[in-house]
Every structure is written in structure tokens, then in C-alpha cells.
Amino acid sequence: MLIFAISTLAFSQDPKERTYMYEILNPSHEPKQDVKGFAQTRVEEKFDRGLTLARIKENDAIHISWRLLKTDDDAVAFNVYRAVNSKQKKLNQKPITATTDFIDTSVKDADAIYWVEAINGAKKTISEKKSLAQYDGEEVNYHRIKLKDPNVRAGKVAVADLNGDGQYDYIIRHPHTNVDPGVPNPDDGTTYKIEAYLHDGTYLWTKDLGPGIEPGVWYSPFIAYDFDGDGKAEIALKTAGDNYLKNDAARIYGGTEYLTVLNGMTGEEIARVDWPERNDRYGNVNRQNRNQIGMAYLDGKTPCILAARGTYKLMTVDAWQLHNGKLEKLWRWDGDEENPVVRSQGAHNMVCGDVDGDGKDEILLGSCMLNSNGTLRWSTGLGHSDKAYMTDIDPNREGMEVFLAIEPWIDNGYGVSTVDASTGERIWGVGHKTFHVGDGMVADIDPNSPGLECFAAEDKKGGSTDKYMLSADGKKLASNADVPPCRNWIWWDAGNTRQLFFGDDNRWGAESMSGGRSQSIGYWKGDKIADGIYGDIIMIADLFGDWREEVVTALPGELRIYHTHIPAKDRKVTLMQDGVYRSYVLQRSQGYPQAPVPSYYLGN
Numbered sequence: 001m002l003i004f005a006i007s008t009l010a011f012s013q014d015p016k017e018r019t020y021m022y023e024i025l026n027p028s029h030e031p032k033q034d035v036k037g038f039a040q041t042r043v044e045e046k047f048d049r050g051l052t053l054a055r056i057k058e059n060d061a062i063h064i065s066w067r068l069l070k071t072d073d074d075a076v077a078f079n080v081y082r083a084v085n086s087k088q089k090k091l092n093q094k095p096i097t098a099t100t101d102f103i104d105t106s107v108k109d110a111d112a113i114y115w116v117e118a119i120n121g122a123k124k125t126i127s128e129k130k131s132l133a134q135y136d137g138e139e140v141n142y143h144r145i146k147l148k149d150p151n152v153r154a155g156k157v158a159v160a161d162l163n164g165d166g167q168y169d170y171i172i173r174h175p176h177t178n179v180d181p182g183v184p185n186p187d188d189g190t191t192y193k194i195e196a197y198l199h200d201g202t203y204l205w206t207k208d209l210g211p212g213i214e215p216g217v218w219y220s221p222f223i224a225y226d227f228d229g230d231g232k233a234e235i236a237l238k239t240a241g242d243n244y245l246k247n248d249a250a251r252i253y254g255g256t257e258y259l260t261v262l263n264g265m266t267g268e269e270i271a272r273v274d275w276p277e278r279n280d281r282y283g284n285v286n287r288q289n290r291n292q293i294g295m296a297y298l299d300g301k302t303p304c305i306l307a308a309r310g311t312y313k314l315m316t317v318d319a320w321q322l323h324n325g326k327l328e329k330l331w332r333w334d335g336d337e338e339n340p341v342v343r344s345q346g347a348h349n350m351v352c353g354d355v356d357g358d359g360k361d362e363i364l365l366g367s368c369m370l371n372s373n374g375t376l377r378w379s380t381g382l383g384h385s386d387k388a389y390m391t392d393i394d395p396n397r398e399g400m401e402v403f404l405a406i407e408p409w410i411d412n413g414y415g416v417s418t419v420d421a422s423t424g425e426r427i428w429g430v431g432h433k434t435f436h437v438g439d440g441m442v443a444d445i446d447p448n449s450p451g452l453e454c455f456a457a458e459d460k461k462g463g464s465t466d467k468y469m470l471s472a473d474g475k476k477l478a479s480n481a482d483v484p485p486c487r488n489w490i491w492w493d494a495g496n497t498r499q500l501f502f503g504d505d506n507r508w509g510a511e512s513m514s515g516g517r518s519q520s521i522g523y524w525k526g527d528k529i530a531d532g533i534y535g536d537i538i539m540i541a542d543l544f545g546d547w548r549e550e551v552v553t554a555l556p557g558e559l560r561i562y563h564t565h566i567p568a569k570d571r572k573v574t575l576m577q578d579g580v581y582r583s584y585v586l587q588r589s590q591g592y593p594q595a596p597v598p599s600y601y602l603g604n
Contacts (some may be wrong), residue, residue, distance in 0.1 A: 028414050032373045035330050035360075036376030038323040042360045043229040045582075047574065048166030049116055049127035050544035054141055054565035056103070061222025063565035065101040066116050066127060067543035067574045079117040089140040095119060099568040100546040107132065128166075137426075141532070142562040145170055145201045150557035152195075154382060156217075156531055157538045157552055157559065158589035160224035160233030162264035168543050170552075170559060171224050171235060171264075173589070176536065179216035181287040187250035190215045193238065196267065197559075205267030210543045212240030214252055218290040221590035225295050227261065227303050227322040234322065235262040236293055236305050238275055254278070261292075261322055271327045276309040276316045281336060283313040294585055296352035297373045297579070310367070311346035312384055314363060320375060331374035341379045342368045344408075348592040353580035353599055355390075355400060355421040361579065362389050367404060369424060369496060378424025382417070383408040385443035386593060387440035387486070390421055390580060392601040393452045394472035400580075400599060401427060405456045405523045409433070415438070416456045428474030436462025441486040441595065443498040444603030445524045446477065454484050454604055484524040489595040490540050490549045492521050494569040496604050500524060502538065533562050540595055541585040547572035 002032040024169045050067040064080055077095030079100045081088060091104055105116075109132075116127040134588045147154070157175035162169040172195050179185050192215050196204040213220050222237035237260055245254035257275035262268065275291070282289045294306035298319060305327070308317045315335040320327045335342045347366025360372040366388050368379035387405040394401060400421035406414070415434025418427045451472025458464040467483035470476055488501045501519045519537075522528035535553025543550045543561060550563045575581045575598055584596035 016525040032331055032375055034305070034373050035302075035319070037299040037304065037321050037330075037551050038479065039229055039301035039303075042297065042301045043226060043303050044577070045161060045226065046164070046166050046231060047577075049118070050167070050574070051114065051116060051127050051130050052563055053114060053130050054134060054563060056565050057288075060107075061103065062104040062107050062112075062114075062132065063567070064114055064116070065548075065563075067544070067546065068100045070577045070581070071572045072118065072573075073119075073120045075389065077118070077119045079546060080104075081115050082107070083113045084111060088329060098571065100571045101568045102412065103567060113354040127264075130306060134414070138584070140272045141530075141565060142560045145197050145559040145561070147172075147194070147197075147204070147557050147559070148203045153536070153556050154538060154554040154559060155464070156222075156589045158222065158224040158235070158236075158540065159541065159543060159552075159585065160222075160264065161226070161231075162196060162204070162233050163198060164231040167200075169196065169198045169264075170232075171196045171222075171589070172182075172554075173220065173222065173383045175215075176554060177215060177240065179214055179219075181216070181290070185214060185246075185250035188248075192220050194235065194262075194267075196235075196264065204265060207262065207267050210242070211341070212242060212244040212252065212255055212257075213238065217591060219252070221291050223293050223295060223586050223589055225303055225586060226263065227295070227305060228325075229303075233264045234270065235264055235267075236295075237262070238291055238293065238307075239272065245314035259318070259320065259327065261305070261314070261327065270325055271322065273320065273327045273329070276307055276318055277331075280309045280313065281314040284413065287312070290346075292350050292591060294350035294352055296361035296372070296584070297354075298330065298360060298362055300354075300361075306350065306352075306363065306385055308350060310335065311348070311366075312344050317344050317363070317365075317370065318373070331437055333370055333374045333376075338376050338379070339383060342376060343380075344384050345379055345496065349388070349579065349584075349587045349590075349594055351388070351390055351587060353400075364388060364402065364421075367406070380404070380412060380414075380419055380424055380426070382406050382414055386592075387456075389442045389594070389597055391438065391452070391597040391599060392441060393418060393442055393454065394427075395451055395601040395603075396473070397427075402437045403440060403442050403454050404438040406434065407438060409435050409462065416454070416470070418454065418474070428470075430456075430468055430470065430476075434458060434463040436464075439486040441484075441489060442597060443595075444496060445484065445488050445498060447497065447604050449477060451601070455485060455486060456517070457483070487595075488537050488540060488594065490521060490551060491542075491602075492548055492564045493523075494566055495603055497523065499529065501533070529566065530564070535560055538593075539588050541584070541588070542575035542581075547575055549575070 054063040061411040112132040115129040150280040155171035156173040158171040159168040195206045224369040239260040241256035258272040260272040290311045292308040317333045319330040352361040363370040366385040369377040385404045389403040412430035416430035440456040457467045469478040469483045519533045520531040535555040539552035580597040580599035
């Protein structure tokens, strides 16, 4: 009878019942203490203005854009300057306050140099200067990073400021191939390499992860961030020793594994500790035993590293801080302590953000949420979510919501659903049985429907290929062919409606175009607004310029970072200074891709 009562309470929406359930399952559980990290003030990325130039071929003009920072006054104004042969000229007649961009239609000299002056009250500051000459030639609408090996194509990329100059640098993993769980390893000698480049293309270093790390996304997670607060980013990754053991399918099932932190500028090891150990409680050592890394401000100030194992059965998370060159353990969370509430509740990403307003980050593992001190906050009990989006979906509700696309068969109508981010309370569900919901997305694409639209797709693994689109409050808006794809959405145009990519063969949401075909950007069932984008999309993020996003693509021997030159209509603080948005971008270097979303409502 006790087991039945526990199982019933596991799906209760009453917070008191959930607390009661937790106490029954953990009769000897002692409360964990709040994290006290090394940072006295919040460690944050330091940005320059992100000044960006783009040539508009149609009228031979130059689009200039730059960042708005959260440290700027609400009334901050900007002036744009151009210099040719040391002759300086202010281009705008009145200070610019409506946007953070400007179009120069009078440029005549390829050697022109541009910069921006910010006026914050009585204080004036000058941005970095950019030369038009470096934007001529092929790089009309993109910035190129040439790779050391012209035959290499990146499979993943992380962005972080490695040298402390206020600009994002690029850390890639290659080759672009992937060994997925559940299939034999070709065992052809392929090993993953991590490689670092500065923003200007300067090559820094390469680290070969060796044969102890299988060349698949679930065995090689890595992220980049300033973990020790020195103003320069480090790389946290999973590494392995030489004592690995392989089975008949050439899959690794034994050997030492580590959480390792590398110096971002040199690639040298700073510290390492044991990775969460293999255990039969995870299920199959390869298929269920997946690995992730995250970052969270567990005390509101210190960027802590999270090493996680497990998705489909047991899940564990170890929290660490990098302090004085050493990794110091903060807590361990073992999902079996809450079993059966959180078994198999994991997702393919780990997103962190402050859901209760206390300044400390909580950790969304999928269908469950951890508190900053390593205790369970809530679990839906719905099972493994292939996609989980945490943002303000419905601006008429207080706080953020989480949109879930649940992979297992769900009879109760919540296989496509939203829950409250702070409490886990179910808000609405699709209302009927679902079989294998393998994809999902939230975006404002319909101006007639308030809030963000929520769309999801089943895949043939479950015997259904149905697609659904629902409003922010759960009303059904469209199905099947009228539902857009879930991959690769971007803010590129002027305005808050989000756009997506499609190939020149009109295959919406195409991800791999490195074979020579270009991709376009456009509105769902609307106008195309950009084209000529080549390569495999490996990141979408607000990397420089104004708040609109860039897209990073991979081609043999190079990265391309494409950016918009469409005139803006408003201005926003750079999206990368929003904690939830930054967490999504951080996660893009591992796991399966998800388009980033901020903690606040970003729509019409």
C-alpha cells in the first residue's frame, strides 16, 4: 500500500503532497546547505561594444551595429564616427537613441575606419575601431575563421572570451561525425579533437581526446566559460585515461574518466577530478549512460560546473567550483534518492536559470528541476523529454514556463505540455495520447495569437508522424502540414517575430547544406528576407552587433559567422547578458541542438 501511495503522489500537482512524497521517500534525508562559492560579486562576461560592419550590396552602403549593455543608462545615446586618412567625421546629426545601428550611405573609401561613442549621462566612452577594408571581398555578410587544417569541418562549437578582450572566441570539436548510442562503433581510429581560435582567426591549440573518448556527442561533452573569475574563459570537458575497455561492438564500457578544466589560451590542464562513475543503475552502459556538462550560478555569484550522467534511468549530477587552480566539490545529487519520481526524467540538454527570483540558478534537467543546493525542486513524472524550453511563454502568467516534448507514450494528454518553471505545476497539455514526441520549439510566429506558439512533432519511431501547434495558453492552432519545423530559428529581421532557415530546395529547417547549396532565412509561410548562407548550422546566438542573432556555420577548413544588415526598429540589451539565453548558447556545444530563448517574453 505504501508503494501505491508513493506512486500516486508522484504525479500530484499539490505542492504539499509533493513535499510529503519527498519526505516518505527520503526518511533519513538531511537538508543540504546552500552553496557558498568563492566569488564576492557575480562573475560576469565583460563585453566590448561588439561593433560590426556589413556591406549592403544593393545600394553600396555600410550597416554599422553595436551592443547595448545592461550597464548602460536607460537614456544612453550614441554617435557614429568615420575616419579616412585621419580625417574624422560624425555621421549622425542627432544622437541615436531608438536603435543600436546606423547606415552609412556616403562611404567612398575602402580604407574607412568606424567607431561608436556612447553617452551615458555625463560619461562618454569610445568603442573599438573597425576598418572597412577587412570587410571587403568575399566577407560581405559574414566573418570567416580559417581553420588550421583545410580538410577539417567542425561538428560542434563553443563561444567564450578566451583572452579577456571583450569579444567572443571560438572553440570547436572535430571531426563532424558522430557515433550514436545503440549502434556499433566503426572503430576506424577516429578521435575527437578540441581546437581553439581567437575572434580574429588566430589559431591557439588542439587537444586530441584520444581513443578513451568515443567520437559521439554523448561521450564528449564540453563547454567554455570563465569559471575562476579571472576574466578569461576556461574549457570544461570530459576526458578519459588510457585504460579503457571495449566490448564486441567496440563500445567503451570501462576505464577511468575525468572532469577536466583546460586553460583557454594554451589548452593546458588546470585541474581534473573523477567523472560520475559508471553504475549498473544507469541501465545499458552506452544507451542510457549519457553525459552532459552545465554551468550554474549556484550561489548567485560563482559560475559552478555541473558534471552529469544519465538520461533514461538513474541521473546523477556533481557540482564543482574552480578555485585557486583546483576543483572543489560542492554537492552530489543522486536521482535514486527520489526514485521513482525522477528516474528517466532527463532531457538532451541541461539549462540553468533563476526560476524563483532569489538570484541563484536552478537546474532544468528535462522533466525535473533541481534547486541550487542539489535537492529536487519538482518532477512532472512524465518521463524523458526530447526537448525542454524554459522561458516566459505566456506573458499573462507570472514567471517562466517550461514547454515539454515527451518521448515515451503518454496516455494522459501531457505528452506535449507546459508546466510552471518554479513549481512544476501542470498548466496545459495537448489533450490526447502521444506516442514519441521527438522535437519541439517555442517562438512567436503568429501575430494573431498572444504569447509564444508551442509546436512539436512526433516521429515514426512511435508509429505516428503527427505535428501540433498550440497557443501560449494551450489552444490548438494548427496540425501536421500547417505546423513549422522545430529546428534553427533566429531573430534576424527588425522586430520580435522569429524566423527560420530553409534550403534552396524549399526543405524548411534544413540543417546540413555544406554540399554547395545555400540556405535562406524567412518567415513561416511568409517572405524570404536573406539568402546565400552556406554550411552546416552549428550555432545561433547574439554574438556581436545589436541584439539580432548571428548564425555560425561549418564548412571544410573554415567557420563562417553570418550577420544581418537589415536596419533595426528598436534596441535591446544584448541577449547574451540574459542568464537563461546564455545557458542555452552554452549548451549548444554538446548534446542535441536547441535554439536559444531568454528568460523574459520576447515576442510581439
